[in-house]
Amino acid sequence: MSPRVVIVGGGPGGYEAALVAVKAGAEVTLVERHGLGGNAVLTDVVPSKTVIATAEWLTIAGRASELGIRRRDGGEIARDLTVDMAQVNARVKALVRKQSGDIRTRLERTGVRIVAGEARLDGPHAVVVGDERLETDAVLLAVGARPRVVPGCEPDGERILTWTQLYDLDELPEHLVVVGSGVTGAEFAGAYRLLGSEVTLVASKDRVLAREDPDASAHLTQVFKDRGMHLVGGRAASVARVGDGVRVELEDGTVIEGSHCLMAVGSVPNTEGIGLEEAGVELDDRGLIRVDRVSRTTARGVYAAGDCTGVLPLASVAATQGRIAMAHVLGDAVTPLDLSLVASNVFTVPEIAAVGASEAELKARGLFYEVSTLDLARNPRAKMLGIEEGFVKVFGHTVTGQVFGAVIVAPRAGEHIYPLSLAVAHHLTVDDVAAAFTVYPSLTGTVSEAARRLHRMGEQG
Ligand SMILES: Cc1cc2nc3c(=O)[nH]c(=O)nc-3n(C[C@H](O)[C@H](O)[C@H](O)COP(=O)(O)OP(=O)(O)OC[C@H]3O[C@@H](n4cnc5c(N)ncnc54)[C@H](O)[C@@H]3O)c2cc1C
Numbered sequence: 001m002s003p004r005v006v007i008v009g010g011g012p013g014g015y016e017a018a019l020v021a022v023k024a025g026a027e028v029t030l031v032e033r034h035g036l037g038g039n040a041v042l043t044d045v046v047p048s049k050t051v052i053a054t055a056e057w058l059t060i061a062g063r064a065s066e067l068g069i070r071r072r073d074g075g076e077i078a079r080d081l082t083v084d085m086a087q088v089n090a091r092v093k094a095l096v097r098k099q100s101g102d103i104r105t106r107l108e109r110t111g112v113r114i115v116a117g118e119a120r121l122d123g124p125h126a127v128v129v130g131d132e133r134l135e136t137d138a139v140l141l142a143v144g145a146r147p148r149v150v151p152g153c154e155p156d157g158e159r160i161l162t163w164t165q166l167y168d169l170d171e172l173p174e175h176l177v178v179v180g181s182g183v184t185g186a187e188f189a190g191a192y193r194l195l196g197s198e199v200t201l202v203a204s205k206d207r208v209l210a211r212e213d214p215d216a217s218a219h220l221t222q223v224f225k226d227r228g229m230h231l232v233g234g235r236a237a238s239v240a241r242v243g244d245g246v247r248v249e250l251e252d253g254t255v256i257e258g259s260h261c262l263m264a265v266g267s268v269p270n271t272e273g274i275g276l277e278e279a280g281v282e283l284d285d286r287g288l289i290r291v292d293r294v295s296r297t298t299a300r301g302v303y304a305a306g307d308c309t310g311v312l313p314l315a316s317v318a319a320t321q322g323r324i325a326m327a328h329v330l331g332d333a334v335t336p337l338d339l340s341l342v343a344s345n346v347f348t349v350p351e352i353a354a355v356g357a358s359e360a361e362l363k364a365r366g367l368f369y370e371v372s373t374l375d376l377a378r379n380p381r382a383k384m385l386g387i388e389e390g391f392v393k394v395f396g397h398t399v400t401g402q403v404f405g406a407v408i409v410a411p412r413a414g415e416h417i418y419p420l421s422l423a424v425a426h427h428l429t430v431d432d433v434a435a436a437f438t439v440y441p442s443l444t445g446t447v448s449e450a451a452r453r454l455h456r457m458g459e460q461g
């Protein structure tokens with residue numbers, strides 16, 4: 001008899017696993033309370049990156065006259081372009097609906113049974129949804145997370161917003177105060193500034209994007225300042241509606257007034273009240289599900305993937321954890337999760353892409369490494385495209401030349417990191433990277449050159 005698998009949550013942690021399991025012959029039921037694609041598609045990744053795409057194109061369009069582009073009547077193309085926020089958000093919603101619908105179609109065609117509703121565990125081998133009880137051999141919990149609410153800074157959905165509530169705005173906020181300078185805060189602050197809002201970014205850490213490579217975060221901090229963003233250090237103690245605007249008070253008494261406030265202060269997992277602990281699934285003190293590298297929880301037969309585990313809140317990691325769980329359940333070859341291979345991207349303009357170990361991790365592990373950093377501005381293709389900023393940084397082992405990690409700050413850096421991601425995943429050396437042809441002229445020429453600079457004389461390559 002085919003093994004029965006019940007998956008709770010239709011985000012990347014859940015739906016990718018469902019596709020793998022059903023193809024491997026399992027009888028798969030996926031329970032989702034909101035919409036397929038999860039928060040990744042409905043409220044987080046897809047909508048934010050769609051708005052950011054408009055901000056990026058607007059920036060490019062604003063440089064048109066510099067590149068010799070004129071109106072047909074010979075006039076200059078205005079630099080102070082603006083956006084129709086209602087149309088931007090209508091496009092976001094259409095894309096979200098389409099992508100969620102595509103995922104549903106794919107799951108249904110493959111043979112996954114989809115059940116709408118809120119699921120809870122009844123012991124490790126049963127999931128209850130409304131009146132229905134699903135007996136199962138294995139459960140995958142992929143219930144995700146939701147925006148954290150700071151007491152005294154509660155969102156009202158109109159002026160004080162979480163990132164899930166930004167898409168009903170018909171007009172550009174006049175002055176957006178963004179609280180939190182992690183990836184979410186930085187991406188939105190950067191995008192809204194480019195779209196034309198006045199933006200104040202409240203950073204509780206000593207720098208914006210504190211978890212990114214220090215050179216990359218310093219670069220973006222400068223870019224933000226140059227674009228006229230106000231950066232304020234401190235923690236928000238309270239946010240209140242005042243007339244048509246908001247008043248944000250920091251713990252040190254500083255007051256910031258704006259038209260809207262975006263709270264980007266992290267997430268909490270959706271793990272309470274769904275029978276987890278009763279079923280033997282251990283949570284940590286933040287409510288995150290404890291898992292091992294093959295996605296097993298502390299309850300036999302119960303697996304977990306994605307943001308509810310807090311392992312690394314990325315859609316790609318969620319999907320990998322889900323696929324690993326299914327391979328384990330179904331007796332397929334299992335490769336445990338290896339976070340040292342993960343590639344990530346901060347979708348600011350320019351983007352910050354990174355793969356493998358950071359310099360801080362290399363130092364902490366006591367590894368011998370060398371760094372090669374090259375500015376992108378010297379790259380011929382960058383000059384042609386009018387790119388004047390950014391860099392490529394590669395970390396290689398001092399003796400063997402093995403590529404440990406890399407950081408790229410550039411327009412579309414998320415696309416350019418892939419060759420270095422291959423190098424990290426397959427333990428290639430800087431000479432291997434430098435030996436592969438790149439197109440001339442291309443931005444990846446700088447990737448190759450940065451690797452070539454780490455070549456040690458007397459060795460091949
Ligand atoms: C603003 C923002 C931008 C981001 N951008 C990126 C990005 O560019 N790239 C990237 O890799 N990551 C990005 N992330 C992170 C990414 O969104 C998450 O890592 C990803 O969504 C995790 O997937 P998941 O499957 O764990 O959970 P989710 O996508 O959150 O899906 C969980 C699903 O479970 C459902 N659910 C919860 N409880 C139950 C229940 N009891 N019964 C039934 N269903 C339930 C929910 O309705 C939800 O649909 C971003 C995050 C934010 C906040």
Ligand SMILES: NC(=O)c1ccc[n+]([C@@H]2O[C@H](COP(=O)([O-])OP(=O)(O)OC[C@H]3O[C@@H](n4cnc5c(N)ncnc54)[C@H](O)[C@@H]3O)[C@@H](O)[C@H]2O)c1
Pocket residue numbers: 150179180181182183184185187202203204205234235236237264265266267312313314344345346347
């Ligand atoms: N491009 C992407 O892939 C992408 C985009 C967004 C989020 N994500 C994922 O989501 C994770 C979480 O990112 P995030 O930015 O949502 O959360 P985060 O927890 O990384 O950042 C929240 C920030 O808010 C600050 N903060 C908390 N309380 C505050 C207060 N009262 N006042 C001021 N600041 C306060 C915290 O110190 C922190 O710096 C990321 O690590 C990333 O994995 C990824």
